[in-house]
Amino acid sequence: MCGIFGYVGGKDSVSILIEGLKKLEYRGYDSAGIATISNKKIHLEKSVGKIADLESIVSSKSRISHIGLGHTRWATHGQPSKENAHPHLDCTGSIALVHNGIIENYEELKRALCAKGHVFRSQTDTEVIVHLIEENIRHGLENAVKLALKKLKGSYAIGVLYKNNPDKIIVARKGSPLVIGIGEKENFISSDIPAMVKYSSRIITLEDGDIATVTKSKVKIFSATKTSIKREETLISWDPISAEKSGYAHFMLKEIHEQPKAIIDTIKDIVDPSKKNIKFKHLNLKEKDISNIKRVVLTACGTSWHSALIGEYYLEYYAKIPSEVEYAAEFRYRMPIVDKNTLVIAISQSGETADTLGAIQEAKKHGAKVISICNVFSSSIVRESDGVIYTMAGPEIGVASTKAFTTQVAVLFLLSIFLGRKKNRLSKAKFLSRLSSLFEIPHKVEQVLASEDKIEKIADKYCNANNALYLGRGEGFPAALEGALKLKEISYVHAEGYPAAEMKHGPIALIDENMPVVVLALAGRRYEKILGNIEEVNARGGRVIALATEGDRLITKKAKDVIFLPKTRETLSAILAVIPLQLLAYYIAIKRGCHVDQPRNLAKSVTVE
Ligand code: M6R
Numbered sequence: 001m002c003g004i005f006g007y008v009g010g011k012d013s014v015s016i017l018i019e020g021l022k023k024l025e026y027r028g029y030d031s032a033g034i035a036t037i038s039n040k041k042i043h044l045e046k047s048v049g050k051i052a053d054l055e056s057i058v059s060s061k062s063r064i065s066h067i068g069l070g071h072t073r074w075a076t077h078g079q080p081s082k083e084n085a086h087p088h089l090d091c092t093g094s095i096a097l098v099h100n101g102i103i104e105n106y107e108e109l110k111r112a113l114c115a116k117g118h119v120f121r122s123q124t125d126t127e128v129i130v131h132l133i134e135e136n137i138r139h140g141l142e143n144a145v146k147l148a149l150k151k152l153k154g155s156y157a158i159g160v161l162y163k164n165n166p167d168k169i170i171v172a173r174k175g176s177p178l179v180i181g182i183g184e185k186e187n188f189i190s191s192d193i194p195a196m197v198k199y200s201s202r203i204i205t206l207e208d209g210d211i212a213t214v215t216k217s218k219v220k221i222f223s224a225t226k227t228s229i230k231r232e233e234t235l236i237s238w239d240p241i242s243a244e245k246s247g248y249a250h251f252m253l254k255e256i257h258e259q260p261k262a263i264i265d266t267i268k269d270i271v272d273p274s275k276k277n278i279k280f281k282h283l284n285l286k287e288k289d290i291s292n293i294k295r296v297v298l299t300a301c302g303t304s305w306h307s308a309l310i311g312e313y314y315l316e317y318y319a320k321i322p323s324e325v326e327y328a329a330e331f332r333y334r335m336p337i338v339d340k341n342t343l344v345i346a347i348s349q350s351g352e353t354a355d356t357l358g359a360i361q362e363a364k365k366h367g368a369k370v371i372s373i374c375n376v377f378s379s380s381i382v383r384e385s386d387g388v389i390y391t392m393a394g395p396e397i398g399v400a401s402t403k404a405f406t407t408q409v410a411v412l413f414l415l416s417i418f419l420g421r422k423k424n425r426l427s428k429a430k431f432l433s434r435l436s437s438l439f440e441i442p443h444k445v446e447q448v449l450a451s452e453d454k455i456e457k458i459a460d461k462y463c464n465a466n467n468a469l470y471l472g473r474g475e476g477f478p479a480a481l482e483g484a485l486k487l488k489e490i491s492y493v494h495a496e497g498y499p500a501a502e503m504k505h506g507p508i509a510l511i512d513e514n515m516p517v518v519v520l521a522l523a524g525r526r527y528e529k530i531l532g533n534i535e536e537v538n539a540r541g542g543r544v545i546a547l548a549t550e551g552d553r554l555i556t557k558k559a560k561d562v563i564f565l566p567k568t569r570e571t572l573s574a575i576l577a578v579i580p581l582q583l584l585a586y587y588i589a590i591k592r593g594c595h596v597d598q599p600r601n602l603a604k605s606v607t608v609e
Contacts, residue, residue: 002027002028002071002072002073002074002086002099002100002101002191002603002607003021003024003025003026003027003028003071003072003100003190003191003192003195004024004069004070004071004098004099004100004157004158004159004178004189004190004191005017005020005021005023005024005069005070005071005188005189005190005191005195006068006069006070006098006159006169006171006188006189006190006214007020007066007067007068007186007187007188007189008066008067008167008168008169008186008187008214008215008216009066009183009185009186009187009216010066010185010186010216011066011186012064012065012066013036013065013066013067013068014034014036014058014063014065014068016068016188016199017034017036017068017069017070018034018051018054018055018058018070019198020070020188020190020195020199021034021051021054021070021071021072022051022052023194023195023198023243023397024072024190024191024192024195025050025051025072025598026251026397026398026399026597026598026603026604027072027074027100027191027192027603027604027605028072028073028074028075028603029049029050029051029072029074029598030048030049030073030074030075030080031046031047031048031049031072031073031075031080031081031082031084031085032046032047032049032050032051032053032054032070032071032072032073032085033045033046033047033054033070033071033085033086033087034054034058034068034069034070034071034087035068035069035070035087035089035096035098035161036063036065036067036068037065037067037068037161037163037166038063038064038065040163040164040166041163042089042093042094042095042096042161042163043063043065044087044089044096045057045058045061046082046085046086046087047082047085048080048081048082048085050598051072066216067161067166067167067168067169068161069087069096069097069098069159069160069161069169069189070098071085071086071087071098071099071100073085073086074603076102076125076608077102077106077123077124077125077126078122078123078124079123083121083122083123084122084123084124086098086099086124086126087161088121088122088124088126088127088129088130089121089130090130090131090133090134090137091118091119091131091134092134094134094137094162094163094164095130095133095134095137095160095161095162095163096130096160096161097126097129097130097133097158097159097160097161098158098159099126099129099156099157099158100156100157100158100176100177100178100191100607101154101155101156101157101174101175101176101607101608102125102154102155102608102609103125103126103128103129103152103153103154103156104125104153104154105151105152105153105154106125106126106128106154109128109132109151109152110127110128113128113131113132113135116135118131118134118135125154128152129148129152129156129158130160132147132148132151132152133145133148133160135147135148136148137162141160141162141164141165141168141170142170142211142213142222145158145160145170145172145211146211146226149172149174149211152174154175155174155175155176155354155607155608156172156173156174156175156176157171157172157173157174157176157177157178157191157206158170158171158172158173159171159189167215167216168213168214168215169189169213169214169215170211170212170213170214171189171206171211171212171214172206172210172211172212173206173207173208173209173210174208174209175208175354175357175607176191176352176607177191177192177205177352177379177380177605177607178190178191178205178206179191179192179193179196179203179204179205179206180203180204180206180212180214180219181196181199181200181202181203182200182202182203182204182219182233183199183200183202185216185217186216187214187215187216187219188200189214191605192350192352192376192605193236193238193376193377193395194238194243194395194397195243196236197236197238197239197242197243197395198243201235201236201237201238202233202234202235202236203233203234203235203236203378204219204221204231204232204233204234205231205234205378205379205383206221206231207223207231207383208224208380209223209224209225210222210223210224210229210231234377234378236377238394238395242394242395243395243397249590250398250586250596250597251397251398251597252398252399252400252402252490252582252586252596252597253586253596254398255396255397255398255402255403256402256403256449256579256582256583256586257449258393258394258403259402259403259406259407259442259445259449259579260442260443260445260446260449261442262391262392262393262394262403262406262407263406263407263410263441263442263445263575264442265392265393265394266390266391266392266393266407266410266411267410267414267438267439267442268392269281269390269392270389270411270414271414271435271439275435275436275439276432276435278414278417278418278421278435280387280389280415280418282387282388282389282390283371283387283388283389284371284386284387285343285369285371285386285387287422289369290419290422290423291422291423292340292341293321293341293342293343293369293419293423294321294322294341294342295321295322295323295324295338295341295342295343296312296315296321296322296323296324296342296343296344296345297323297324297325297326297331297336297338297342297343297344297345297363297368298311298312298315298323298324298325298326298344298345298346298347299325299326299327299328299331299344299345299346299347299356299359299360299363300325300327300328300346300347300348300353300356301327301328301329301348301353301355301356301606302401302485302606303349303401303404303405303482303485304347304348304349304353304356304401304404304405304408305325305327305328305347306405306478306479306481306482306485307347307405307408307409307412307478308325308345308347308412309325309477309478309481310409310412310475310478310479310574311323311325311345311347311408311409311412311415311416312324312325313474313475313571314412314413314415314416314417314571315412315415315416315419317416317571318416318417318419318420318425318426318434319416319417319419319420319423319425319426320420320423320425321343321419321423326359327355328346328353328355328356328358328359329355329358329359329609331359331362331363332355332358332359332361332362336362336363336366337366338363338366338367338368339366339367339368340367340368340369342363342366342368342369343368343369343370343371344359344360344363344368344369344370344371345370345371345372345373345412345415346359346360346363346370346371346372346373346381346385347372347373347374347408348372348373348374348375348379348381349374349375349376349391349393349396349401349404349408350375350376350379350604350605351372351374351375351376351379351380351381351382352376352379352380352381352605352607353381353605353606353607354606354607354608354609355606355609356381357380357381357384358609360372360381360384360385361384364384364386369386369387370384370385370386370387371385371386371387371388371389372384372385372387372388372389373388373389373390373391373408373411373412373415374388374389374390374391375390375391375393375396375404375407377390389411389415391404391407391408391410391411392407393407396604397597397604398596398597399489399490399597399598399599399602399603399604400486400489400490400582400585400596400599402486402582405482405578406445406575406578406579409574409575410438410441410575413434413438413571413572414435414438417431417434417435434569434571437568437569437572438572440568441568441572441575441576444565444566444568444576445575445576445579447566448565448566448576448579448580449579449583451563451564451580452583454563455563455580455583455584455587456583456587458545458561458563458584459583459584459587459588459590459591460587460591461561462516462543462545462588463491463587463588463591463592465493465514465515465516466493466494466514467493467494467495467510467514467515467516468484468487468493468494468495468496468515468516468517468518469484469495469496469497469498469503469507469510469511469515469516469517469518469542470483470484470487470495470496470497470498470517470518470519470520470581471497471498471499471500471503471517471518471519471520471530471533472497472499472500472519472520472530472577473499473500473501473520473526473529473530474524474525474526474570475570475571475573475574476500476520476522476526476530476573476574476577477497477498477499477500478574479520479574479577479578479581480497480498480499480500480518480520481497482497482578482581483495483497483518483577483578483581483582483584483585484496484497485497486581486582486584486585486586487581487584487585487588487589489599489602490585490586490589490594490596490599491585491588491589491592491594492592492594492599492600493588493592500519500520500529500530500533501529501533503533503536503537504536508536508537508540511537511540511541511542512540512541512542513541513542513543515542515543516542516543516545517537517542517543517544517545518544518545518546518547518581518584519533519534519537519544519545519546519547519559520546520547520573520577521534521546521547521548521552521555521559522547522548522549522565522570522573522577523548523549523552523567523570523573524570524573525570531554531555531558534546534558534559535558538558543560544558544559544560544561545559545560545561545562545563545584546558546559546561546562546563547562547563547565547577547580547581548562548563548564548565549564549565549566549567549573550564550565550566550567551567552564563580565577565580
């Protein structure tokens, strides 16, 4: 949801800003801009569209500057246009500001500022901030920012430049992420860590309420209570190459292929080398806390919500703990019934999703213990939770989440068998056999990836369909939901996921010869039932694409196309099944000419409600 990048140091700020913004483009890509200072003047360049459009504008100008701020936008208030693109200037053109978040009381503030004679050039909520700073600039830049922030309701991460202080950037955050990267006689600011890894591995994550002054040699941070404070520096181990496409056409494709490694890295971070014991490094749950857990609530959004659904099956099956899944945005505003005996598990790739963060805060208000499953170190969700289990997927840049999903499911599996063991509801022998099944999954994912050509051919056949149904049972149902979401978000084809048995209660009316129906017909307890559902689709002329377990001869007679998956434990088959669904969505989107890594209207981290 909008990306901010800033630089102060001895190098050419323009090229660094453009490069930084390109890495943040997945957070928003409808317009972009940069502000730099040179010759005691603020210089502004903006454009509608991608960073490449902005790059061609700035490269035609030969301006040297050593300080600047950049922004890539995902519109909330005001359509994508040059006027609404950030940075925004005050009336005198002396102060430039970039913002990520939403200012909820901007209309009221704007009215008051207009009455005082301020002239607004955009329809954004953001612009009020820069005029509020202008109102107080006579008190000095830092004080002016502090006074402006006091008037704001809502969320923000901001960066501010002032022509009279050409050596410093002021940053502040409340409810939206912002990190500072420490360099040698240079410093950087960014909305997130993946964009920073190329420049610095020494990261300071600002806390809500923090305001910082960043010069090339110093970072001074003040807390909400205005006292100067020291925030811990974190050393990030992500290698810069992991944030590049490494020869793949798209980040999404690269990330699909990274799943065997991402899953094994995640498992190895949790299971000791003997492959017999599970140790969560940052779970922060004492034996007593675990024995007190009477109920689990899993909460998340989007793809992470789908992995939560699989987690619910696992927790009930292996740990016998009553569990339920809540959309984070619904949970937080529903006066949920949770208490100190409820374990809330918040799942998020980015660790910055505003609704999930809000759900955690709500759960804590009611006394629940909250742990998160997260891919980004020291992100807001991690810091808000009592404990965390990290997925070791590495940076996920593609807007369509892939490796985050499969690693989250692996973590949920491990957590469930761990709790099952702790609560004495799973025998040691069963625990060990489940663990060894999970260790086989990365290799089996590799085997599924080997079917890529076949999946591309299937995509060829179905890429012109305008609708699709995805059906599954058990853990296959969340996997079906995830397959449908992948198709929707990157190819703009209307797709719905359903529990296969529910089809006859309504969606069956949609089936005709134009409707591709992807059915997860995997070996296990529900296989016979799902065959029945396939017959129902065939009887109405639907075209079935089945995902089946290798060795299943019957299925080839019943489905138009079949993608075979290696045999595995039934509970783990969802991890394997989702891989062809990711690839199918990817190739359909490519064949429809869609921009896979930056689908329209979407942003990678949804940091607004
Ligand atoms: O970073 P998070 O896991 O909290 O993000 C949640 C959703 O916004 C995210 O999964 C979204 O649905 C993706 N576009 C799905 O591919």
